[in-house]
Amino acid sequence: MEKFVITGGTPLKGEVTISGAKNAVVAILPATILAEDVCRIENIPNISDVSAMINILNIMGAQIKYINKNTIEIDTRHINSYVVEHELSKQLRASYYLIGALLGRFNHAEVAMPGGCYLGVRPIDQHIKGFEALGATTRIENGMVKVEAESLHGARIYFDNVSVGATINVMLAATFAEGRTVMENVAKEPHVVDVANFLNSMGARIRGAGMDVIRIEGVRKLHGSDYAVIPDQIEAGTFMAMAAATHGDILVRNVIPKHLECISLKLREIGCEVRSYDDAVRVIAPEKLLPTRVRTYPYPGFPTDMQPQTVVVLALAGGSSVVRETIFENRFKYVDELKRMGADVTVESNTAFVHGVKGLSGADVVAPDLRAGAALVIAALSAEGVSGVDKIEYIQRGYEDFDQKIRGLGGRITCVKNPRDERKAMLRYAQ
Ligand code: EPU
Numbered sequence: 001m002e003k004f005v006i007t008g009g010t011p012l013k014g015e016v017t018i019s020g021a022k023n024a025v026v027a028i029l030p031a032t033i034l035a036e037d038v039c040r041i042e043n044i045p046n047i048s049d050v051s052a053m054i055n056i057l058n059i060m061g062a063q064i065k066y067i068n069k070n071t072i073e074i075d076t077r078h079i080n081s082y083v084v085e086h087e088l089s090k091q092l093r094a095s096y097y098l099i100g101a102l103l104g105r106f107n108h109a110e111v112a113m114p115g116g117c118y119l120g121v122r123p124i125d126q127h128i129k130g131f132e133a134l135g136a137t138t139r140i141e142n143g144m145v146k147v148e149a150e151s152l153h154g155a156r157i158y159f160d161n162v163s164v165g166a167t168i169n170v171m172l173a174a175t176f177a178e179g180r181t182v183m184e185n186v187a188k189e190p191h192v193v194d195v196a197n198f199l200n201s202m203g204a205r206i207r208g209a210g211m212d213v214i215r216i217e218g219v220r221k222l223h224g225s226d227y228a229v230i231p232d233q234i235e236a237g238t239f240m241a242m243a244a245a246t247h248g249d250i251l252v253r254n255v256i257p258k259h260l261e262c263i264s265l266k267l268r269e270i271g272c273e274v275r276s277y278d279d280a281v282r283v284i285a286p287e288k289l290l291p292t293r294v295r296t297y298p299y300p301g302f303p304t305d306m307q308p309q310t311v312v313v314l315a316l317a318g319g320s321s322v323v324r325e326t327i328f329e330n331r332f333k334y335v336d337e338l339k340r341m342g343a344d345v346t347v348e349s350n351t352a353f354v355h356g357v358k359g360l361s362g363a364d365v366v367a368p369d370l371r372a373g374a375a376l377v378i379a380a381l382s383a384e385g386v387s388g389v390d391k392i393e394y395i396q397r398g399y400e401d402f403d404q405k406i407r408g409l410g411g412r413i414t415c416v417k418n419p420r421d422e423r424k425a426m427l428r429y430a431q
């Protein structure tokens with residue numbers, strides 16, 4: 001067991017440096033399967049979703065050399081299998097990117113249905129729609145997605161809903177498809193653009209990533225590349241929310257402020273001062289936060305991955321806020337845990353009605369998924385007294401050195417590995 005023990009009530013202050021983007025790197029790593037040479041990838045976050053993906057690639061035959069904690073060299077030329085079994089793919093949602101990459105390289109992929117955080121039904125019909133438009137046939141047998149093609153050809157694809165996963169996956173498969181692929185109603189998230197940039201750095205011809213239509217001219221091969229992953233928009237947003245909830249003052253470094261615009265605007269709306277610099281943002285929280293309305297939406301809208309952290313902040317505002325989740329149907333599971341800390345939140349269907357309270361109080365809570373786990377840590381940091389946050393393996397999927405970074409800001413958080421350490425941490429904090 002690993003658990004965070006947190007004593008709240010201290011405003012977090014200082015500087016924090018943001019790591020590479022999880023949702024970019026979990027696609028960039030499978031994308032190296034398409035390369036005919038070694039790739040060097042920098043700014044890789046040291047998180048468990050990345051270790052899981054590296055492990056899968058390693059087992060498939062990729063040679064991986066760590067240059068340092070956040071840089072690897074990866075040579076996928078010796079991969080000779082297009083099958084990924086359930087034991088491996090269940091470890092993370094992003095294992096679905098192996099389908100697009102293997103299909104691109106071998107015209108054949110057999111990958112078990114992906115795992116990941118449970119946020120409601122997470123279909124992959126749009127990924128399949130895209131692969132089939134490129135000329136592949138798909139079967140789902142015994143939990144395996146089996147996709148194969150004689151050859152892949154360019155196509156015009158309209159996605160029925162905006163999907164990060166489908167956009168990236170079809171982009172991976174279409175890189176080698178003969179002729180031109182036009183993808184419409186695509187996701188525009190920064191990590192979609194980053195994956196396109198990575199593929200282009202290897203010789204792909206992808207235009208329009210970050211806009212409504214992506215156009216791909218198929219190429220015959222990709223060479224190696226030396227690439228640095230963009231900073232993580234959601235990790236940055238999480239620390240920005242932490243500043244707000246703890247009435248702190250945090251300089252969030254190594255970010256692309258443009259990617260944080262809509263989070264910054266929301267924080268300004270609720271009374272925070274947000275200053276933007278070239279590669280940093282500073283959030284200075286007021287004594288009293290104001291309520292607001294939030295609706296999650298694909299980029300450049302307000303990210304669903306910031307919804308739980310935002311509810312925590314609004315739970316401490318003076319007045320009532322409304323937060324509507326439009327991307328995932330089951331992303332309010334943490335609310336019951338938050339209520340145990342004294343929050344006043346009611347969920348009706350996809351909407352949370354948040355009535356601000358004066359303060360939260362420490363409690364033992366369980367992280368139900370990655371972002372909700374981070375949100376509960378924020379709640380605990382703002383609360384009076386001691387909290388325990390259990391199931392932190394979810395948080396470790398997506399936040400590098402989370403507790404260490406929080407301690408650097410003056411947060412009192414300890415990661416305990418057994419009940420004895422937990423009792424010791426509780427006693428220390430109680431003094
Ligand atoms: N959808 C479909 N059919 C599909 C694909 C998606 O109906 O074929 C629906 C989903 O059910 C959802 C919506 O479309 O309602 C958007 O899903 P999307 O495909 O964009 O999500 P995803 O690819 O499964 C990625 C991130 C999530 C992030 C979402 C939305 C990765 C590995 N995961 O998931 O990240 O919440 O995009 O931005 O990139 C996280 O980091 O905590 C996380 C959950």
